[in-house]
Amino acid sequence: MSLRRGALWLLPGLILAAAAVLARPGASYAYQDRETVLAGSSLQHPAGTDDLGRDRLVRVSGALLISLTGSLVAAAITTAAAAGVGTLAAFGPAVVGWSAMLVCDVFLALPWMFLLMMVRAAMPLTTSPAHSASITFLVLAALGWPACARAVYRGAVAQRTSGWMLHARSTGLRRAQVIHHILPNLLPLLIPQFLVSIPAFVIAEANLGALGLGISEPLPSWGGMLFELNNSAMLLETRWVYFPLALLIVVLLALEGAAAEA
Amino acid sequence: MRPSGIVLIASAGLLLLAARSIAAQEGPRLPGELVWTIGYDPKTFDPAKVDDQESETVRYLTAGVLLRFNRLTQQVEPDLAQSWTVSPDGRTVRFTLRPGLEFSDGSSLTARDVVWSLRRVLLPATQAPVGEEFLEPDKVSVEAFDDRTIVVHLPERVIGIGKVFDEIAIEPAGRPSDGRVTSGPFYVSGYRRSQNISLRRNAHYFDKDVAGHALPYASGIRLDIEENTEQEIRLFRRGDYDLIDNLPPDYFELLKRTEPASVRDLGPSLNTEQMWFNQSPASPLPDWEKAWFRNRAFRVAVSQAIHRDDLARIAYEGHATPAYSFISPANTVWYDRSLTAPHTDVAEARAALQAAGFRRQGSVLLGPDAHPVRFSILTDTDNAARLKMATLIQQDLAALGMQVTVVTLDFPALIDRLMHTQDYEACLLGLENVDPDPNAMMNLWLSSSPNHQWNPSEKTPATPWEAEIDRLMKLQASTGLDAVRRQAVDRVQQIVADEQPFIYLVYPNLLVAYSPRLEGVRPAVLEPHLTWNADRLKLRGQDER
Numbered sequence: 076m077s078l079r080r081g082a083l084w085l086l087p088g089l090i091l092a093a094a095a096v097l098a099r100p101g102a103s104y105a106y107q108d109r110e111t112v113l114a115g116s117s118l119q120h121p122a123g124t125d126d127l128g129r130d131r132l133v134r135v136s137g138a139l140l141i142s143l144t145g146s147l148v149a150a151a152i153t154t155a156a157a158a159g160v161g162t163l164a165a166f167g168p169a170v171v172g173w174s175a176m177l178v179c180d181v182f183l184a185l186p187w188m189f190l191l192m193m194v195r196a197a198m199p200l201t202t203s204p205a206h207s208a209s210i211t212f213l214v215l216a217a218l219g220w221p222a223c224a225r226a227v228y229r230g231a232v233a234q235r236t237s238g239w240m241l242h243a244r245s246t247g248l249r250r251a252q253v254i255h256h257i258l259p260n261l262l263p264l265l266i267p268q269f270l271v272s273i274p275a276f277v278i279a280e281a282n283l284g285a286l287g288l289g290i291s292e293p294l295p296s297w298g299g300m301l302f303e304l305n306n307s308a309m310l311l312e313t314r315w316v317y318f319p320l321a322l323l324i325v326v327l328l329a330l331e332g333a334a335a336e337a
Numbered sequence: 338m339r340p341s342g343i344v345l346i347a348s349a350g351l352l353l354l355a356a357r358s359i360a361a362q363e364g365p366r367l368p369g370e371l372v373w374t375i376g377y378d379p380k381t382f383d384p385a386k387v388d389d390q391e392s393e394t395v396r397y398l399t400a401g402v403l404l405r406f407n408r409l410t411q412q413v414e415p416d417l418a419q420s421w422t423v424s425p426d427g428r429t430v431r432f433t434l435r436p437g438l439e440f441s442d443g444s445s446l447t448a449r450d451v452v453w454s455l456r457r458v459l460l461p462a463t464q465a466p467v468g469e470e471f472l473e474p475d476k477v478s479v480e481a482f483d484d485r486t487i488v489v490h491l492p493e494r495v496i497g498i499g500k501v502f503d504e505i506a507i508e509p510a511g512r513p514s515d516g517r518v519t520s521g522p523f524y525v526s527g528y529r530r531s532q533n534i535s536l537r538r539n540a541h542y543f544d545k546d547v548a549g550h551a552l553p554y555a556s557g558i559r560l561d562i563e564e565n566t567e568q569e570i571r572l573f574r575r576g577d578y579d580l581i582d583n584l585p586p587d588y589f590e591l592l593k594r595t596e597p598a599s600v601r602d603l604g605p606s607l608n609t610e611q612m613w614f615n616q617s618p619a620s621p622l623p624d625w626e627k628a629w630f631r632n633r634a635f636r637v638a639v640s641q642a643i644h645r646d647d648l649a650r651i652a653y654e655g656h657a658t659p660a661y662s663f664i665s666p667a668n669t670v671w672y673d674r675s676l677t678a679p680h681t682d683v684a685e686a687r688a689a690l691q692a693a694g695f696r697r698q699g700s701v702l703l704g705p706d707a708h709p710v711r712f713s714i715l716t717d718t719d720n721a722a723r724l725k726m727a728t729l730i731q732q733d734l735a736a737l738g739m740q741v742t743v744v745t746l747d748f749p750a751l752i753d754r755l756m757h758t759q760d761y762e763a764c765l766l767g768l769e770n771v772d773p774d775p776n777a778m779m780n781l782w783l784s785s786s787p788n789h790q791w792n793p794s795e796k797t798p799a800t801p802w803e804a805e806i807d808r809l810m811k812l813q814a815s816t817g818l819d820a821v822r823r824q825a826v827d828r829v830q831q832i833v834a835d836e837q838p839f840i841y842l843v844y845p846n847l848l849v850a851y852s853p854r855l856e857g858v859r860p861a862v863l864e865p866h867l868t869w870n871a872d873r874l875k876l877r878g879q880d881e882r
Binding site: 105106107109112126127128192200201202203204286288291292293306307308309311 | 567570585587588590591594644647650651711712713715718721724725727728729731732742743744745747750760761762
């Protein structure tokens with residue numbers, strides 16, 4: 076329990092620390108100090124530099140903020156879409172419910188990795204790194220809602236057959252009149268779905284980046300930095316290459332802990 | 338996208354890795370056998386139809402040829418032919434075979450087999466890529482005068498005709514065997530798809546060493562199919578593999594630390610890494626961008642802003658050489674040492690852009706039409722060095738006020754953009770040159786060629802300098818005079834340096850590793866770098882056949 080409470084404090088702490096690192100005068104995630112490539116820890120670069128001479132601490136901080144912000148937005152979109160689709164499917168006509176769940180199943184069956192590769196190939200080449208980051212998370216959100224929608228659907232169906240609903244209907248209220256009471260009753264389901272989605276999106280972005288399909292250079296991303304671990308030659312150069320991985324694990328544990336505590 | 342889905346994907350990935358590792362665990366090597374890897378399954382074992390690198394590897398090791406292009410001396414030498422002559426007009430080539438030649442199954446090799454093999458690659462139905470090197474294969478005639486004499490009549494002179502015969506395997510007449518009956522040092526004895534290819538020693542091979550010992554020394558070669566460099570290096574360090582050709586620079590450094598006696602940097606390779614701007618009128622780019630890319634001052638300024646030393650030092654860990662021409666200094670015959678090319682000079686680049694109508698607004702460069710100079714550099718996902726170079730160039734060009742986006746695409750998607758839609762602005766790729774003769778680059782320089790990357794398949798040359806390149810390349814391909822060829826190729830190098838249609842970046846160094854136990858290795862800059870004399874390679878202490 077105390078660990079979970081700690082996680083609640085750890086996350087804001089990490090975010091504040093990352094923001095402070097990025098706000099330092101002269102901090103740049105893109106600047107290449109070409110004379111200090113793959114350097115170890117120093118006063119100037121506390122976590123050393125990467126293979127292009129860029130400050131690893133600044134880049135990891137940037138990746139943390141981008142990843143959390145993007146994942147938060149993607150999780151919000153996913154949860155909102157799932158709430159809409161799940162509720163509509165449960166309370167709409169049977170054909171709507173059946174069709175909505177069919178669409179969910181089709182989405183779940185999609186080979187999303189290939190879909191993402193296709194989206195990436197079709198994107199305008201001049202898409203800026205910031206836009207590429209936004210598109211990456213939006214695509215993840217677009218592909219991530221069906222599983223959540225299925226859970227919401229099951230919850231909404233349970234609400235439809237619950238005692239308070241039967242009571243309300245027996246008093247003569249139509250479905251449309253009670254539907255605005257549904258959402259508050261679904262919150263205990265939606266909030267965990269939202270919280271659980273955040274680390275899932277963090278990992279998904281890291282996976283995509285590690286495959287070279289995520290956020291484009293020079294914007295920092297977990298995946299881009301984890302890509303370095305793919306190369307055993309790099310692992311011998313500096314131990315700081317493990318720093319992004321270590322922080323990612325801490326962030327994921329903190330997010331899971333926060334979700335469990337909530 | 339659910340956590341359980343991610344776990345499943347991760348588990349599947351681990352299982353796949355484990356399966357691959359198990360697949361690569363081959364049994365112990367046979368006595369006297371050499372083992373190394375190739376990257377993928379050869380597309381064909383038919384030596385006449387070779388069109389990919391790994392098929393070429395197998396052909397090189399198995400095929401007996403009339404003439405062999407010595408990768409070290411870069412001279413054509415008789416192989417199955419005892420002697421050969423070319424008529425003064427270059428249209429008649431006469432070969433005399435060595436006496437007593439035999440195929441690996443013990444049958445005799447005569448002029449009849451040679452005529453059959455040559456005619457086979459010339460037949461349109463065979464679709465032999467090497468047939469195209471005769472320029473007009475349907476007009477070539479081949480005759481046997483007796484059991485050992487063959488005459489080839491050509492409709493016109495073919496520059497470097499000797500090297501063409503290095504690519505034609507002599508097979509038993511009427512019995513094509515996909516490399517199982519050969520006249521070369523080895524023959525194919527087994528193939529397990531995605532696992533390995535076994536080659537066995539041809540006991541009837543004609544060649545001997547100076548001491549009179551029959552070649553090849555090795556009892557066989559096993560080529561493991563392994564595309565994972567990490568795995569290849571691990572097994573090399575364990576002694577399972579005898580050599581690694583073309584090491585990436587970071588892995589070279591890794592091996593240098595642990596096995597310093599096994600690695601060698603052979604200096605610049607024949608290959609080039611370059612970037613270019615899309616100048617095709619058919620591309621869907623806006624007119625102002627096309628105008629920038631066609632502007633010589635713009636291209637030269639970009640070239641001058643790039644710090645090639647940094648590219649070589651950082652992207653290749655020092656194992657590359659700054660490049661200014663399409664011919665590498667490793668190509669000692671054709672490299673022009675008097676070439677003048679724009680070197681790094683950011684101040685001059687800024688001044689040239691200003692003179693061409695570009696101007697700065699804060700940190701942003703505006704074109705003559707007031708559009709901010711913003712473009713993307715496309716490169717392939719799988720090449721870490723290219724991605725690093727593109728990211729370094731991104732910062733170099735920011736010094737001129739150019740905003741560059743680096744985009745990586747998987748190779749098929751990239752080729753689709755380059756060859757079909759032409760929907761790209763700039764591209765950074767490499768070119769592998771296997772033949773040092775500039776004639777081999779005709780398809781790159783002729784403006785009508787689909788491989789004329791910056792503006793493919795031009796109906797007529799778009800610029801006077803492209804017309805001049807066309808004329809000079811055709812001249813060098815048709816004249817038999819070495820001095821005229823030399824002059825024409827030097828001039829093409831200078832035009833390319835002046836106009837910068839390709840902005841050459843680096844010549845990657847040739848990095849190799851081979852076991853200190855492997856004897857007879859004489860590395861060459863031409864492919865196959867370490868195994869061109871495979872018949873003379875053997876492991877110390879292994880003489881069994």
